[in-house]
Amino acid sequence: MDLTVLNAVGQLIDTHIKTSKSLNSPVLNQHAPEIIAKELKLKEYFSSGFKQTSDLLHFVSVYLDHTNHLSNPNYMGHQVAVPQDLSGIPELIHGSINNPSSLYEMGPAGATCEGFMINWMLDKIGWLNGRDYYDFEFTTGLGSGFLTHGGSLANLSALAAARSVVAPNAWVEGNPNDLVVLGSASAHYSITRALSLLGLGKKAFYPVAVDKNEVILIEDLKKVYEQALNNGKRIMCVVANACATSSGLFDPLDAMGDFCQTNGLWFHVDGAHGASALVGVKSKKYVKGIEKADSVIWDAHKMMRVPSLCTAVLFKDFMHQANAFQQKGSYVFHDNNVIGMDSMPYTIECTKSALGTKLFWSFALEGERAIGDYVDSRFTLAKEFYDCLKQDEDFEVPYIPESNILCFRYLKHTDDDDFQKRLRYSLINQKEYYITSCVFNTKRYLRVVLINPDTTLTHLRSLKKAIKLEAIKLL
Ligand SMILES: *Cc1c(COP(=O)(O)O)cnc(C)c1O
Numbered sequence: 001m002d003l004t005v006l007n008a009v010g011q012l013i014d015t016h017i018k019t020s021k022s023l024n025s026p027v028l029n030q031h032a033p034e035i036i037a038k039e040l041k042l043k044e045y046f047s048s049g050f051k052q053t054s055d056l057l058h059f060v061s062v063y064l065d066h067t068n069h070l071s072n073p074n075y076m077g078h079q080v081a082v083p084q085d086l087s088g089i090p091e092l093i094h095g096s097i098n099n100p101s102s103l104y105e106m107g108p109a110g111a112t113c114e115g116f117m118i119n120w121m122l123d124k125i126g127w128l129n130g131r132d133y134y135d136f137e138f139t140t141g142l143g144s145g146f147l148t149h150g151g152s153l154a155n156l157s158a159l160a161a162a163r164s165v166v167a168p169n170a171w172v173e174g175n176p177n178d179l180v181v182l183g184s185a186s187a188h189y190s191i192t193r194a195l196s197l198l199g200l201g202k203k204a205f206y207p208v209a210v211d212k213n214e215v216i217l218i219e220d221l222k223k224v225y226e227q228a229l230n231n232g233k234r235i236m237c238v239v240a241n242a243c244a245t246s247s248g249l250f251d252p253l254d255a256m257g258d259f260c261q262t263n264g265l266w267f268h269v270d271g272a273h274g275a276s277a278l279v280g281v282k283s284k285k286y287v288k289g290i291e292k293a294d295s296v297i298w299d300a301h302k303m304m305r306v307p308s309l310c311t312a313v314l315f316k317d318f319m320h321q322a323n324a325f326q327q328k329g330s331y332v333f334h335d336n337n338v339i340g341m342d343s344m345p346y347t348i349e350c351t352k353s354a355l356g357t358k359l360f361w362s363f364a365l366e367g368e369r370a371i372g373d374y375v376d377s378r379f380t381l382a383k384e385f386y387d388c389l390k391q392d393e394d395f396e397v398p399y400i401p402e403s404n405i406l407c408f409r410y411l412k413h414t415d416d417d418d419f420q421k422r423l424r425y426s427l428i429n430q431k432e433y434y435i436t437s438c439v440f441n442t443k444r445y446l447r448v449v450l451i452n453p454d455t456t457l458t459h460l461r462s463l464k465k466a467i468k469l470e471a472i473k474l475l
Contacts, residue, residue: 001096005053012060017085020069021454026431027072029065036066068434073455074463076448077434079245079273079302079405084365087307090358100351101147104340107354112136114356115341118145121298121312124278126291136341138318145314145321146343147300147355151272152190154297154311157348159194161295161315161324162237162266171326175199180228182206183239184216184251188270191239204236212441213399214244216251221259237266237294242287243274246438246447248382248405250274250286257292269293272311274403276303279368280375286402294320303375303404303451306362310355321346378404378450385448385460394468398441407438407445410471417444419474427470433463 019025037043039062041055050056069075070082099107101114115136122128127143138144148154159181167176179200183191185207192202206228209220221238228235238260240251253269260267269275269290275298277283278290290296294316301308315321324346344350363371382401389395394412409415410423424437424446436447446467448460 002053005056008053008057009060012057012064013088014085016064016067016069017071020071021073023072023074025069025072027075027434028068028428029431030429031066039066070452071454072434073452073459074433075452076450076455076460076463077436079299079449079451080308081301081303081305082452083305083307084362086365087305087358087362090354090361091307094354094357099354101354101356102344102347102349102352103342104338108340110354110357111340111343112356113354113360114147114343117356117359118147118312118314121145121314125293125296125314127314127316138321138341140317140319140322142318143314143316144318145312146346147352147359148311148313148347148349149352149355150301150309151188151270151297151299151311152193153348154272154299154313155188155190155268155270156194156197157313157324157346158268158295158297158315159191159198159237160348161320162268163198163200164323164326165266165320166234166236168323168326176234178232178234179236180204180206180233181236181239182208182221182224182228184208184214184241184244185210186214186216186244186246187239187241188245188272191270200236206233213249214247214441215249216240216256218252218255218259221256225259225263225265235263235265237268239268239270240293241274242269242271242277242290243403243405245273246405246440247399247407248273248401248403248449249399250277250402252289253287253292254289257289260294261292266295267293269296271296272299273302273405275299276375277379277403279304279372280379281372282376283379283403291316300359300362303378304359304362304371305374305453306358310359374453375404377453381450381455381457381460382406382448384457385450388457388461388464392464395464398445404450405447406450407440407447409443409445410467412468413471413475419471420444420446422474423467423471426474427467430466430470433466435463 099110101107101110104111119133122143129142192205195204196202206224208224209217240256243250277286296314298312300306300310382404386401389397389408396409396411438447
């Protein structure tokens with residue numbers, strides 16, 4: 001291994017992060033792909049390779065220029081983790097030795113890190129049942145889980161498990177036509193996408209009405225449930241948002257969990273973004289009742305500073321995980337006793353990367369408490385920004401934030417939806433800020449996700465000023 005090259009690449013990344021952190025480079029300087037392709041010399045390097053180290057370093061340097069600089073404190077865009085400076089090390093190791101962690105034999109250390117972190121996550125939910133984090137054997141009646149590539153795949157996996165309980169024959173026979181899933185009308189699109197992929201069709205999703213903040217109405221859940229029964233349907237599961245992608249608000253997990261328990265329904269919590277509230281001290285209250293779920297998904301690459309992708313699918317009862325896919329591949333599933341554990345039988349993926357290692361690493365770099373404090377601090381900052389905008393009559397802020405996501409609308413001169421979109425685009429093209437926008441309660445809003453640990457209220461006050469200036473330019 002040429003350590004000089006590695007060192008030089010490290011220098012480039014270090015400079016990139018340092019200039020981003022000190023606001024000395026744009027957050028995002030977008031160019032057309034044709035321009036980037038030429039600057040990266042894709043054709044040249046593809047056909048003849050890097051001829052010398054300087055070519056390789058040129059590529060890395062240009063590549064870093066054409067990125068979204070997440071470590072810039074004015075990065076407030078999508079729900080994508082801002083990693084720690086040394087977060088890349090597990091990926092460097094993985095990329096150098098390539099040990100997929102789905103088969104124990106192919107990567108014992110990675111599989112062990114995954115097992116350990118799954119136990120930690122189960123403990124956070126309250127599903128570890130007093131077992132030690134070093135206990136890697138899952139059995140019926142105990143909590144279990146695995147890591148997979150992203151929340152969308154995780155939701156699909158959990159819904160497949162829910163189906164195997166109401167319709168155990170579906171795996172072989174195909175779907176019965178009476179299965180439905182109830183969930184908030186503001187559920188993430190990966191839920192209905194999963195239903196289509198499972199062959200149930202999008203129409204199997206029975207949306208439950210939401211209030212003006214897009215939070216599920218529990219009375220309506222009862223109504224939709226009765227309706228579904230009257231239509232001769234069987235409820236495959238009930239899905240909760242924890243939290244909703246657009247607003248960052250949490251569905252009432254406790255009440256939904258009680259409802260599901262009373263009626264014997266599978267309760268799935270989509271905690272892609274918000275399950276990380278479990279790590280916080282102040283934030284934990286928002287996921288009260290999460291332990292009443294049968295399955296939970298939890299993205300580590302959103303609020304736990306882990307580079308994408310890394311998502312946990314967690315089950316209250318191992319049996320449900322075990323029965324989700326009733327399939328055997330002779331080369332991977334052992335009938336005899338072997339050392340260690342394979343996650344492969346339970347994942348949609350066959351090969352997968354060493355996800356547990358980078359999840360573990362994020363905690364190992366700073367310690368568990370630091371990640372919890374980070375989550376709390378981002379949630380608190382969103383409230384502070386809410387107060388700041390609330391005092392300014394140029395803005396409408398529709399709700400008190402519960403997480404680190406906040407929607408707001410500039411309405412001094414116009415209440416036009418299209419204006420918000422133009423305003424955002426115009427702002428991000430100034431390259432100093434990166435924010436998003438979304439439709440919330442039928443209207444278009446600007447949206448920030450406060451995920452960078454270095455963002456402060458000062459940056460947000462400046463953002464507010466910058467938005468006002470940009471709006472005047474657009475009029
Ligand atoms: C982000 C998100 C997802 C999708 O997760 P990916 O990891 O991006 O696939 C699903 N549900 C909710 C509520 C989310 O916020």
